[in-house]
Amino acid sequence: EPEVTQTPSHQVTQMGQEVILRCVPISNHLYFYWYRQILGQKVEFLVSFYNNEISEKSEIFDDQFSVERPDGSNFTLKIRSTKLEDSAMYFCASRPWTGVNQPQHFGDGTRLSIL
């Protein structure tokens, strides 16, 4: 069964450094999402992306965050200058276009640790 893949599984970065998290969504999907889960807390929506532009973003998704679909298969989340509070699991999800009655499918996440 097709799946969403995320790399790396674990990223350790010094505070203030830039980090790029990578995702390969399911191939025929057209909507892409990023969520994060701080340890012990809820999964939180960050951003949705369709047709090469952001369709919705949360308050968390400030100017330090950006998303990009650099080619036909990858979807990336960049954090420009990381803070300690950015430490979390980051999940990518994708969803097909065909009708509204289609759920999101998630990858296994990247654990981001900011030192």
Next chain:
Amino acid sequence: QKEVEQDPGPLSVPEGAIVSLNCTYSNSAFQYFMWYRQYSRKGPELLMYTYSSGNKEDGRFTAQVDKSSKYISLFIRDSQPSDSATYLCAMSVIIQGAQKLVFGQGTRLTINP
């Protein structure tokens, strides 16, 4: 009031028991209701996806939605140790195709052999 509330547990039951997991919500605009299962160090895995009020069954799993009470449930029959995981409820509206999910806290479930 939180948009989605879910008892975090933990919940521990013997193998073979019927498990009932629940969420309440406050936003009457939610149209779509999901249950995801999350194993340790893994991403959320879709279990059930429902739109209307009523019941939806898939094998040992039954999802129930009561929009009038803003209450959703997941029932697991004949529970197995492999069902031990965290169960997340999630709900959304869809606006112009975009679907932002709002999750509950997750309920940690352990099925004891």
